[in-house]
Amino acid sequence: xxxxxxxxxxxxxxxxxxxxxxxxxxxxxxxxxxxxxxxxxxxxxxxxxxxxxxxxxxxxxxxxxxxxxxxxxxxxxxxxxxxxxxxxxxxxxxxxxxxxxxxxxxxxxxxxxxxxxxxxxxxxxxxxxxxxxxxxxxxxxxxxxxxxxxxxxxxxxxxxxxxxxxxxxxxxxxxxxxxxxxxxxxxxxxxxxxxxxxxxxxxxxxxxxxxxxxxxxxxxxxxxxxxxxxxxxxxxxxxxxxxxxxxxxxxxxxxxxxxxxxxxxxxxxxxxxxxxxxxxxxxxxxxxxxxxxxxxxxxxxxxxxxxxxxxxxxxxxxxxxxxxxxxxxxxxxx
Amino acid sequence: xxxxxxxxxxxxxxxxxxxxxxxxxxxxxxxxxxxxxxxxxxxxxxxxxxxxxxxxxxxxxxxxxxxxxxxxxxxxxxxxxxxxxxxxxxxxxxxxxxxxxxxxxxxxxxxxxxxxxxxxxxxxxxxxxxxxxxxxxxxxxxxxxxxxxxxxxxxxxxxxxxxxxxxxxxxxxxxxxxxxxxxxxxxxxxxxxxxxxxxxxxxxxxxxxxxxxxxxxxxxxxxxxxxxxxxxxxxxxxxxxxxxxxxxxxxxxxxxxxxxxxxxxxxxxxxxxxxxxxxxxxxxxxxxxxxxxxxxxxxxxxxxxxxxxxxxxxxxxxxxxxxxxxxxxxxxxxxx
Numbered sequence: 001x002x003x004x005x006x007x008x009x010x011x012x013x014x015x016x017x018x019x020x021x022x023x024x025x026x027x028x029x030x031x032x033x034x035x036x037x038x039x040x041x042x043x044x045x046x047x048x049x050x051x052x053x054x055x056x057x058x059x060x061x062x063x064x065x066x067x068x069x070x071x072x073x074x075x076x077x078x079x080x081x082x083x084x085x086x087x088x089x090x091x092x093x094x095x096x097x098x099x100x101x102x103x104x105x106x107x108x109x110x111x112x113x114x115x116x117x118x119x120x121x122x123x124x125x126x127x128x129x130x131x132x133x134x135x136x137x138x139x140x141x142x143x144x145x146x147x148x149x150x151x152x153x154x155x156x157x158x159x160x161x162x163x164x165x166x167x168x169x170x171x172x173x174x175x176x177x178x179x180x181x182x183x184x185x186x187x188x189x190x191x192x193x194x195x196x197x198x199x200x201x202x203x204x205x206x207x208x209x210x211x212x213x214x215x216x217x218x219x220x221x222x223x224x225x226x227x228x229x230x231x232x233x234x235x236x237x238x239x240x241x242x243x244x245x246x247x248x249x250x251x252x253x254x255x256x257x258x259x260x261x262x263x264x265x266x267x268x269x270x271x272x273x274x275x276x277x278x279x280x281x282x283x284x285x286x287x288x289x290x291x292x293x294x295x296x297x298x299x300x301x302x303x304x305x306x307x308x309x310x311x312x313x314x315x316x317x318x319x320x321x322x323x324x325x326x327x328x329x330x331x332x333x334x
Numbered sequence: 335x336x337x338x339x340x341x342x343x344x345x346x347x348x349x350x351x352x353x354x355x356x357x358x359x360x361x362x363x364x365x366x367x368x369x370x371x372x373x374x375x376x377x378x379x380x381x382x383x384x385x386x387x388x389x390x391x392x393x394x395x396x397x398x399x400x401x402x403x404x405x406x407x408x409x410x411x412x413x414x415x416x417x418x419x420x421x422x423x424x425x426x427x428x429x430x431x432x433x434x435x436x437x438x439x440x441x442x443x444x445x446x447x448x449x450x451x452x453x454x455x456x457x458x459x460x461x462x463x464x465x466x467x468x469x470x471x472x473x474x475x476x477x478x479x480x481x482x483x484x485x486x487x488x489x490x491x492x493x494x495x496x497x498x499x500x501x502x503x504x505x506x507x508x509x510x511x512x513x514x515x516x517x518x519x520x521x522x523x524x525x526x527x528x529x530x531x532x533x534x535x536x537x538x539x540x541x542x543x544x545x546x547x548x549x550x551x552x553x554x555x556x557x558x559x560x561x562x563x564x565x566x567x568x569x570x571x572x573x574x575x576x577x578x579x580x581x582x583x584x585x586x587x588x589x590x591x592x593x594x595x596x597x598x599x600x601x602x603x604x605x606x607x608x609x610x611x612x613x614x615x616x617x618x619x620x621x622x623x624x625x626x627x628x629x630x631x632x633x634x635x636x637x638x639x640x641x642x643x644x645x646x647x648x649x650x651x652x653x654x655x656x657x658x659x660x661x662x663x664x665x666x667x668x669x670x
Contacts, residue, residue, distance in 0.1 A: 006442035015430045147426025150392060151483065154420050155444040157391045157411040332348070333392040334384075 003156060007169035010148075016138050020131050024181060027127060031120070032188055039111035039197045047198075050106035057101040058094065065092040104200050113193035114200030117186065117210055124185050125217030125281065132174045132225030133241070139170055140229050141238030150333050163328050167229055167321070174225045178218050186210075216281055216306065223317045230317070230324035248273070267302060273316070279309035337401070338491050338522045339366035339389065344398035346384050346546075358384040360546035362398070366524050366539070371517045373537035373554070374526040375626075377634050381546040382526045383423050386495050390420055403491060416444065419489030421480040421497065429469030433460055433479045436468060437486060446487050454482040459508060473500030481509070485516075492516060494525045498532060510536050534626040544634040554626065561624040561632065566602045568594040568609075569618035576614050583608045595622065 011017060042050070068089035070076050090096055104112035140163075143149045149162070156162055193199045231241040253272055260268035269275045269287040279285035289300045341364040348356045359381040366372045376382045387393040389400055391408030400407040403414040427436050437451040455464040458478040468476065477500050484492055494513075498506045506529070513523055513536050527533050533540065533554075540557055542550040550557050569592065570576040577594055580587045585605075586597040596605055606616050 002445050003443050006439045009442065010439050013431060013435060014428075142428070146428045148428055150422070151427070151440065152443060153392060154390060154418075154422070155415060155440055155487075157408065157415050330394065332387075332394060334387065 003162070003165045004169055007165055008173065011135075011139060011169060011173055014139065014142075016142075017135055020135055021177070024127060024131060028181070028185060028188075031123070032192065035111050035116075035189065035192055036196060038109065039192065040109055041196050042107050042110050042198055046107060046110070047103065050103045053106040054101050054103045061092070061094045061097070061101075065089060065094060068092050102201065104198060107198055111189075111193055111197030112200045113190055113197065114202055114206060117189065118213060120185070120189055121182070121210065121213055121217065122281070124182055125213075125221065128174075128178045128181065128217070128221040129224045132178075132221045133228035133245070134238075135174065136170055136225040136228035137232035137241035138238040140166060141232040141236070141241065144233070144236050145238075153333065159329050160325060163233065163325060167226065170229055171222055171225060175218065175222060178221050182214060182218070186214075212283065213281070216283070219310075220277065220281060220313070223313050226317050227320055230320035233324035234320075234327050270304070273312075275304055276309040276312045279304040280306050280313060285309075336368040337365060338368050338370075338403055339364060339524060340399070340401040341365075341385065341389065342399045344385060344388060344400065345396045346381075346388055346393060347396055357546055359388070359395075362543060362546060363548050363551075364541050365551070366522060368522050369517070369520060370539045371513060371523045371525065371537045373533035373540040374524055374543070375528075375530065375533060375540060375630055376526075376543035380543045380634065382543055383495055385543070386420070386422050386493060386524075386526065390418075390422065390493070392422065416487055417490045418493065419484030419487060419491070420493040420495075421484050422493075422495045427468045427476065427479060430467055432465050432467055433471070433482070434464040436479065437464075437483060440483055441486055444487055450486050450488075454485045457485060457512070458482040459505075474502060474505050477501055478505070481512070490521060492521055492523045492525075494523065496527055497525060498527055498529050506532060530625070530627040530630055540626070542630060542633050549633045550629070558624050558626065558629060561629045563597050563622075563624075564600045565595055565597045565622040566599055566605060567618065567620040567622055568596055568605055568616060570594075570609060570614050570616050572614055575612075576609055576616075579609055579612050579614060580605065593618070 064085070067076065068085045071085055072089060086092065094100065102114075104110070104115045140149075143152075143166070152162055153159065190199070228241045228245075231244045232238050235241065235244070253274055257268060257272065260271065265271075267287070267289045269289070275285060275287065284303050284305045286301050286303045289302060341362060344359050344362040344364075346357075346359040348358055350356070362381060362385055364374070364385065374382055374386075384393060388395045388398075389402060389407055391411045394408075402411065403417055405411060405414045427433075431439075433455060434451060437454065438448050440446075441448045441451055452461065452464070455461045458481050460475065460478050460482060463471075463475070468479065471479065477497060481494065481497055484494065492513075497513075498509055501509060510532060513525065517523055525533070525537065537554055539552065540550070540554050541548060542557075550560075568576065568580075573589070573592070573594060577587050577589055580594070580596055583604075585599060585608075588595040588597070599605055602619050602621050606619055609616055
C-alpha cells in the first residue's frame with residue numbers, strides 16, 4: 001500500500017504528466033469555447049422550419065420506397081421513368097436505413113448534442129489514448145533512465161512487485177483521469193447544448209450507444225497505456241515505445257499494406273491492428289476486399305465485430321505486458 | 335564475529351552483441367564482519383560495482399554464494415532490505431523532484447516515517463537546500479543526497495560506492511566524519527573508493543579487487559605490513575662511503591643522487607650504528623613504510639608508465655604477475 005501511495009505521488013509530481021493534463025484541459029477548453037461561440041439556441045421559427053424539412057425528407061424517402069414497391073407490384077405505368085430505383089427495394093426501406101434525417105440536420109449554426117456527442121467522444125478517447133501511451137511510456141522509461149527504479153529496488157528488492165505496482169498505479173490513475181475527464185466533457189457539452197444549442201431527441205438507445213462507445217473507449221485507453229508501458233520497459237527508454245509505434249505504423253500499416261495489395265493477399269485489413277482498434281471502438285467495422293471478385297460481380301465486404309477485435313487487442317497487450325515483466329525480472333540493472 | 339556480508343566465488347560475465355563477452359567478476363570472495371569499516375578497492379573496471387550490484391540484487395550473478403545480514407542474496411534480500419542502506423555508483427535522481435520529495439517518496443515506499451527525511455537532510459548538510467530541484471544540484475550535492483537516501487532507514491549495514499565522488503575537500507572530511515560516527519554507533523560500513531588516503535584514514539579493514547579477483551584482504555595495517563620491505567631512507571655527509579659500509583655490513587642498498595635506500599633493515603638503529611662506528615654521521619634516517627596507494631598500485635599492477643595512457647582494468651591478453659599475488663589476511667578473520 002505504501003508503495004502504491006509513493007507511486008501515485010511520484011506519478012502526479014511528474015512534469016510530463018502535469019503538462020499532458022494541462023494540454024487535456026486546454027483542448028477541452030478550446031473545444032468548449034469554440035462550440036459556445038459558434039452556437040446559438042434555435043428560435044421557435046428555426047426549430048419549426050428544421051422539423052418541417054426533416055419531416056419532408058423522411059416523407060420523400062418513404063415515397064421513394066413506396067414507388068419501388070409499386071414498381072415491383074407492376075403498378076407503375078412508366079417503368080423506364082423509375083429506372084433509377086434499385087432492384088432490391090429493401091435498400092430504400094427507411095426502417096432499415098442506418099440513419100434517419102432528424103431536425104438537427106437542418107439547424108444551421110446550432111450545436112446539437114445528439115449529433116455531436118459521438119465525434120466529441122471519439123476525439124476525447126483519441127486524446128486519452130495519446131495521453132495514456134505517452135505517460136505510460138515516459139513514466140517507466142524516465143524511471144529506468146534516471147535511476148529511480150534502481151533506487152526503489154534498493155528499498156524494495158522485489159522486481160515484479162515494484163513493476164506491478166507501477167503498472168497498477170499507472171492504469172488506476174489513467175482510468176480515474178479518463179472517467180473524470182470524459183464525464184466532465186460530456187456534461188459540459190450537454191450543458192452547452194441546453195444553454196446555447198439544441199440537445200436533440202435523446203432516448204435510451206442514444207444513451208446506451210454513447211455509453212457503449214465510452215466504455216469501449218476507456219478499455220482502449222487502458223490497453224494502449226499498458227502497451228506503451230510494456231514497450232518502454234522492454235526498451236528501457238520512453239523513445240523505445242515511440243519508435244516501436246512509429247516503426248509499426250510506417251513499416252506495416254503503410255508499407256505492409258502496399259505489399260499485401262501488390263501480392264493480392266485476401267482481406268489485408270484483417271492483418272492490420274488499426275482495423276481491430278476501429279472495430280472495437282465502433283462496435284463493428286466493414287471492410288471491402290475485391291481480390292476474390294471477377295468482373296466486379298460479387299460482394300467483397302466483410303465485417304470485424306468488437307468481440308474478435310477485443311480478443312486481438314487483449315492478446316497483444318497481455319503478450320507485451322508479460323514479455324515486459326519477464327524481461328524486467330531477469331535484466332541486469334547497470 | 336558476526337558476518338554481515340559473505341561473498342564466495344562470485345562470477346559474472348556480461349554478454350553484448352557489440353562488445354562480446356566480458357568477464358567482470360571471476361570467483362571473487364569478500365567477507366565483512368559486524369562493526370567493520372571495510373574499504374573495497376580496485377581500479378576502474380575491476381568489478382567493484384558489479385560485485386555490489388550483484389550483492390544488492392541489481393545484477394544476476396552467474397555463480398557464487400552471497401549472504402547479507404544472514405540472508406541469501408538475492409533471494410532473501412527483501413527480508414533484510416530495511417536494514418541495508420546502499421548507494422551504487424553515480425547516484426541518479428529524477429531532476430525535477432526536490433531532494434525532499436525524492437526522499438519522501440523513498441520513505442513512503444519503504445515504510446519509513448517521513449519525519450526521517452528532515453533528519454537525514456540535516457545529517458548530510460542539505461537541510462537548507464532540500465526543497466530545491468535536484469537538477470540544480472552539483473555532483474557533490476547529489477552524492478550527499480544519495481548518502482541521505484541510504485541513511486533514511488537507519489541501516490545496520492551501509493554500502494557506499496564512491497561516496498566521496500564529486501565532493502570538495504570539506505565535503506570529503508564531512509563524509510569521513512559521518513562514516514566514523516556511524517561506525518561508532520555500530521553501523522557496519524562497506525565503502526568503495528579511489529581515494530586511497532581516505533580509505534586508509536577511515537577503514538579498519540580492506541579488500542582489494544583486480545580483474546574480478548580478490549588480491550588482498552584483511553586489516554589495513556596487516557595488509558600494509560605484508561608489503562613492508564623494512565626499508566629506510568638514509569642521508570649522510572659522505573654518501574659513497576656510507577653505501578660502501580652498509581654493503582659491507584650485508585645490507586641491500588640502492589643509491590640515489592642525495593640519499594640511499596637501505597632494504598632489509600627491521601631496526602633502523604642498525605644503520606646508524608653501522609655508520610656511526612665508522613665515523614660516518616647520519617643526517618637523516620627515515621623508515622619507509624608502505625601506504626595503501628603503493629600497495630594498491632603494486633597489487634593491481636597499475637603504476638603509470640610515462641607516455642603510456644593507463645587502461646582500465648580489463649582482460650588484457652598479457653600475463654600479469656601482480657594478479658597472481660594474493661595477500662589474504664582475512665580468511666575467516668585474522669584478528670578474531
